[in-house]
Amino acid sequence: MTTSTPRVQAAVKAPTEQTQATKNRLWSWLIFLVGALYFLIPLATTFYWSLRAEKGVLGFEAYRRLFADSNFLPSFSESIVNAITAIILCLLLIVPTAYWVTLRLPKLRPVVEFITFLPFVIPAVVLVFGLIRLYSRPPLLLTATYDSSRVLLVCVYAALSFPYMFRSVDNGLRAMDVRALTEAAQSLGASWPTILFRVIFPNLRVALLSGALLTFAIVIGELTIALYMAQHTLGPYMANLTRSKVYEPAAMAIVAFAITWAALGIIQLVGRGQQAQITGGH
Amino acid sequence: MAYLTLSNVSKQFADSYAVHDFNLDVEKGEFVSFLGPSGCGKTTTLRMVAGFETPTNGSIKLDGIDITDKAPNQRNMGMIFQSYALFPNMTVAQNIGFGLRVRNASKSDSSDRVREMVSLVNLEKHVDKYPFQLSGGQQQRVSLARALAISPDVLLLDEPLSALDAKIRISLRAQIREIQKRLGITAIFVTHDQEEALSISDRIVVMYDGNVEQVGTPFEIYNFPKTPFVANFVGSLNTAAAEVVDPAKSFLSMDGVQFVSAAKMDGLRKGDKVRIAIRPERFSFASEQKKANVVDAQIENITFLGSVVRVHILIGNTKFTMDTFNYPSLELPRIGATEQVTCSKEAVLILDSADK
Numbered sequence: 258m259t260t261s262t263p264r265v266q267a268a269v270k271a272p273t274e275q276t277q278a279t280k281n282r283l284w285s286w287l288i289f290l291v292g293a294l295y296f297l298i299p300l301a302t303t304f305y306w307s308l309r310a311e312k313g314v315l316g317f318e319a320y321r322r323l324f325a326d327s328n329f330l331p332s333f334s335e336s337i338v339n340a341i342t343a344i345i346l347c348l349l350l351i352v353p354t355a356y357w358v359t360l361r362l363p364k365l366r367p368v369v370e371f372i373t374f375l376p377f378v379i380p381a382v383v384l385v386f387g388l389i390r391l392y393s394r395p396p397l398l399l400t401a402t403y404d405s406s407r408v409l410l411v412c413v414y415a416a417l418s419f420p421y422m423f424r425s426v427d428n429g430l431r432a433m434d435v436r437a438l439t440e441a442a443q444s445l446g447a448s449w450p451t452i453l454f455r456v457i458f459p460n461l462r463v464a465l466l467s468g469a470l471l472t473f474a475i476v477i478g479e480l481t482i483a484l485y486m487a488q489h490t491l492g493p494y495m496a497n498l499t500r501s502k503v504y505e506p507a508a509m510a511i512v513a514f515a516i517t518w519a520a521l522g523i524i525q526l527v528g529r530g531q532q533a534q535i536t537g538g539h
Numbered sequence: 540m541a542y543l544t545l546s547n548v549s550k551q552f553a554d555s556y557a558v559h560d561f562n563l564d565v566e567k568g569e570f571v572s573f574l575g576p577s578g579c580g581k582t583t584t585l586r587m588v589a590g591f592e593t594p595t596n597g598s599i600k601l602d603g604i605d606i607t608d609k610a611p612n613q614r615n616m617g618m619i620f621q622s623y624a625l626f627p628n629m630t631v632a633q634n635i636g637f638g639l640r641v642r643n644a645s646k647s648d649s650s651d652r653v654r655e656m657v658s659l660v661n662l663e664k665h666v667d668k669y670p671f672q673l674s675g676g677q678q679q680r681v682s683l684a685r686a687l688a689i690s691p692d693v694l695l696l697d698e699p700l701s702a703l704d705a706k707i708r709i710s711l712r713a714q715i716r717e718i719q720k721r722l723g724i725t726a727i728f729v730t731h732d733q734e735e736a737l738s739i740s741d742r743i744v745v746m747y748d749g750n751v752e753q754v755g756t757p758f759e760i761y762n763f764p765k766t767p768f769v770a771n772f773v774g775s776l777n778t779a780a781a782e783v784v785d786p787a788k789s790f791l792s793m794d795g796v797q798f799v800s801a802a803k804m805d806g807l808r809k810g811d812k813v814r815i816a817i818r819p820e821r822f823s824f825a826s827e828q829k830k831a832n833v834v835d836a837q838i839e840n841i842t843f844l845g846s847v848v849r850v851h852i853l854i855g856n857t858k859f860t861m862d863t864f865n866y867p868s869l870e871l872p873r874i875g876a877t878e879q880v881t882c883s884k885e886a887v888l889i890l891d892s893a894d895k
Contacts, residue, residue: 446638462628
C-alpha cells in the first residue's frame with residue numbers, strides 16, 4: 258500500500274488550485290467586460306450622436322443649443338429647487354423615524370420598512386391619479402394653482418425617495434452603536450437636539466449624503482408626476498425636447514448622466530474617510 | 540446618611556422581574572461592584588441608577604434627593620460602556636470635552652480640564668487622534684477621562700474591561716481603582732468576573748436571578764458566603780451533603796467521616812441534613828500541620844496549574860479538590876495512595892439555603 262505525505266498532497270493540489278483560480282479570474286473579467294459593454298455601448302453611441310449636430314463635423318453644438326434654449330435653465334433650476342426641498346423634507350421625516358425605530362422601537366422596523374417600500378410598488382401613474390383625486394377638492398385643495406401644485410409635487414417627491422433614504426439612513430445607523438452613543442451623550446448631559454446634531458448626524462454623513470443624492474438623481478428627471486401636475490420641470494422639458502429636436506435629447510441624456518455620476522463620485526469621496534472612523538481602521 | 544440609596548428597587552419586563560426588591564446604601568467615595576452571571580439584573584440595576592431604565596417600583600436617592608424620575612442628562616453621572624461608546628466623529632480631546640461643551644463651559648476652562656484628564660489617563664500623545672486610531676485599552680481610557688471630565692457625582696462602569704485582552708484588563712482595572720481612590724469618587728462597577736470584583740471593590744453585591752444574594756467586602760464574600768450560589772460563584776468550592784451529629788459542638792458527618800465546623804448551628808437538630816462547603820485551598824496534607832479536622836483521603840489525580848497544584852481526592856464517597864502552592868521542595872503523594880488531609884474548623888462552611 259502506498260501513502261502520500263501531506264507535503265506531496267499539497268504539491269499535487271497546488272497547481273490544480275492555481276489553475277482553478279486563474280479560470281475564476283478569467284470568468285470574472287469576462288462577465289465584467291460583457292456588463293461594461295452592455296452599459297457603455299448605448300452611452301457611447303448616445304454621446305457620439307450628441308456630437309453630430311453639425312453636418313460633417315463632430316462638436317458640442319447640441320450642448321450649446323441646449324444651454325442656449327430659454328426653457329432649459331428655468332426648468333432645470335425649478336427641478337433643482339424641487340429636489341433640494343424634497344431632500345430636506347425627506348430627511349426631516351426619515352432620520353428621526355429611523356433613529357427612533359433603531360433606538361426605542363425595533364419591533365416597528367418591519368412596519369416602517371413596508372411603508373417606505375410603498376412608492377416602489379405603486380406605479381407612478383396610479384399614484385398621481387390618486388393624489389390628484391385626493392388633493393383637488395376641499396379641504397385638501399392643493400392643485401388649484403401652479404405653486405400649490407408644486408408644494409404637492411415636492412411632498413410626493415419626498416415620499417418617492419422614502420425607500421432610498423430610509424435604507425440609506427438605516428444602514429448608516431446599523432453601522433454604529435446608536436444606543437451606546439446616545440446613552441453616552443445623555444450621561445454627559447446632552448439633550449436630544451444636541452445628540453442628534455452633534456453625535457448622530459455627523460456620523461451619518463455618508464448615509465445622509467447617499468440618500469440625498471439618490472433622491473436628487475430620481476427627482477431631477479422625474480416625468481410622469483410632473484407632467485400630470487402640469488409642472489415646468491426638467492422631466493417634461495426633456496419629453497418635449499425629444500418630440501421636437503434630434504440631437505439635443507442625446508446631449509440632455511449625457512448631461513443627466515454626468516450629474517448622476519458626479520453625485521455618485523461625491524458619495525464615494527466623502528464616504529472613504531468616514532467608513533474607517535465608524536468601523537475602525539486597524 | 541448614605542450618599543446613594545436604592546430602596547426596594549424593582550424592574551419588571553413583561554411578566555418577569557429583571558431586578559427584584561433591590562436595596563443598597565453606597566457611601567461617598569466607595570467602590571461597589573455588582574457581580575453575577577449574565578441575566579442576573581446587574582446591568583439593569585446600573586441602568587436604573589444612570590436613568591436609562593425607570594424602576595417599576597422603589598426609589599433611588601442621591602445625596603438625599605430623589606432622582607428616580609430624573610432624565611439621564613440631569614443626573615450628573617459619568618458612564619463607561621463595554622463598547623467604549625466614543626463618538627467616532629470626534630478626536631480624543633473633543634470626546635473628553637464633549638460633556639463640558641454641552642454644559643456651556645468656557646473654552647479655556649474646557650481645554651484646561653481636557654488637558655488635566657488627558658494627563659490623568661496618560662494619553663498626552665493621542666489628543667488629536669480619532670477613536671479608530673487607538674487600541675481598545677486606549678479607547679477605554681478616553682472613555683474614562685470623558686466620564687470624569689464632567690466631575691460626576693457617581694461613576695458608573697458597565698463591564699468596561701470585558702472587551703479587552705487579559706493583560707490590559709489587569710493594568711486598566713488597577714488604573715481605574717487608583718484614579719477612583721485619588722479623586723475620591725463614588726463608583727459602581729458591573730462585572731461577571733469574580734476576580735475583577737474581588738480585586739477592585741470596597742464592597743461587592745452578588746446578584747442572581749434579579750435578587751441580591753449577598754452584600755459584603757471581598758473578604759467576607761469569599762470567606763463567608765451566605766448562600767450556596769455565592770459560595771459556588773465566587774472562587775472554587777467543594778460542596779457535599781452532610782448530617783448534623785451534635786449541633787452544640789458543630790459536629791457533622793459526611794459519608795461517615797466526621798467534621799467539625801466553626802459555624803453556629805442555631806436551629807439545627809441532630810440528624811438534620813445540611814450542605815457543607817470547603818474551599819480547595821483550605822485543605823492541606825496533615826503531614827505538614829494538623830488542624831481541627833484530619834481525615835483520610837484517597838489521591839485520585841494530580842494536576843499542575845502553574846503556581847498551584849490541584850489534587851483530586853476522595854473523602855468517603857465524595858470527590859473533593861485540594862489546592863496547594865507549587866514550590867520546589869513539595870512532596871506530592873502517589874496517585875492511588877491514601878493520605879491524611881486536614882482543614883480548620885473555620886474552613887468548613889454550612890450553607891444556609893437550598894442549592895441553586
